[in-house]
Amino acid sequence: MKILIIGAKGTIGKYITSHYSKNHEVINAGRREEEYPIDISDADSIKKLFEKTGKVDVVICAAGEAKWGLLEELTEEDFHIGIRSKMMGQVNLVRIGLEYLNEKGSITLTTGILADDPVVKTASAAMVNGAIHSFTKAAALEMPPGKRLNVVSTGVVEDAYEKYKNYFPGHPPIPMKRMLLGYIRSVEGKDNGRIIRIYE
Numbered sequence: 001m002k003i004l005i006i007g008a009k010g011t012i013g014k015y016i017t018s019h020y021s022k023n024h025e026v027i028n029a030g031r032r033e034e035e036y037p038i039d040i041s042d043a044d045s046i047k048k049l050f051e052k053t054g055k056v057d058v059v060i061c062a063a064g065e066a067k068w069g070l071l072e073e074l075t076e077e078d079f080h081i082g083i084r085s086k087m088m089g090q091v092n093l094v095r096i097g098l099e100y101l102n103e104k105g106s107i108t109l110t111t112g113i114l115a116d117d118p119v120v121k122t123a124s125a126a127m128v129n130g131a132i133h134s135f136t137k138a139a140a141l142e143m144p145p146g147k148r149l150n151v152v153s154t155g156v157v158e159d160a161y162e163k164y165k166n167y168f169p170g171h172p173p174i175p176m177k178r179m180l181l182g183y184i185r186s187v188e189g190k191d192n193g194r195i196i197r198i199y200e
């Protein structure tokens with residue numbers, strides 16, 4: 001398969017990339033990627049990327065940002081960071097990416113446990129995760145025949161646990177192999193419109 005991974009240098013993205021690179025053609029994309037640069041918060045940048053990659057079998061997005069902060073400190077502009085990046089970035093990837101998806105192709109988005117089980121300082125991040133869950137369920141109903149759209153929502157993955165553990169007291173770290181199974185299920189299974197939750 002020809003697999004486009006956005007956020008390929010990130011904690012989650014590089015694990016997925018390493019797995020699929022063994023047996024598939026993988027295109028690594030991200031803001032810092034020299035050959036396939038993309039900023040998902042900019043629709044023109046998404047279009048340019050797909051014009052360069054041409055048609056693909058699989059799109060996996062493991063990218064997207066949102067501002068963390070106490071509700072009383074978050075400004076409207078802070079909320080717009082997540083809306084532009086993690087929310088509309090992924091929505092636009094689907095809108096634009098569908099045109100470049102081969103028959104039987106799939107798109108997998110990434111959200112996270114905050115959508116269902118938020119912690120403090122995540123009003124914005126949880127909000128955009130929840131929006132992507134609703135978007136995925138609705139947009140999947142309109143996928144062209146054979147094409148699929150899912151989202152993987154994990155808890156804090158073990159490779160990021162040190163960074164986030166103080167925000168998530170008592171939450172179990174998700175082993176990277178367990179996290180990867182969510183993406184494998186989305187890419188290689190038959191699910192469409194599914195929120196693949198991996199919280200334990």
Ligand SMILES: NC(=O)c1ccc[n+]([C@@H]2O[C@H](COP(=O)([O-])OP(=O)(O)OC[C@H]3O[C@@H](n4cnc5c(N)ncnc54)[C@H](OP(=O)(O)O)[C@@H]3O)[C@@H](O)[C@H]2O)c1
Nearest residue numbers: 007009010011012030031032039040062063112156157160
């Ligand atoms: N880490 C976790 O435990 C966890 C759990 C659940 C959900 N998530 C979510 O999963 C996603 C990936 O998490 P991560 O831990 O792998 O993050 P990460 O280590 O910070 O990596 C994020 C990757 O996405 C790219 N990226 C960020 N913003 C981008 C943009 N606007 N356009 C294109 N690429 C962009 C970055 O590339 P550049 O640096 O080159 O820009 C980087 O490669 C995030 O949305 C995160 O919220 C993470």
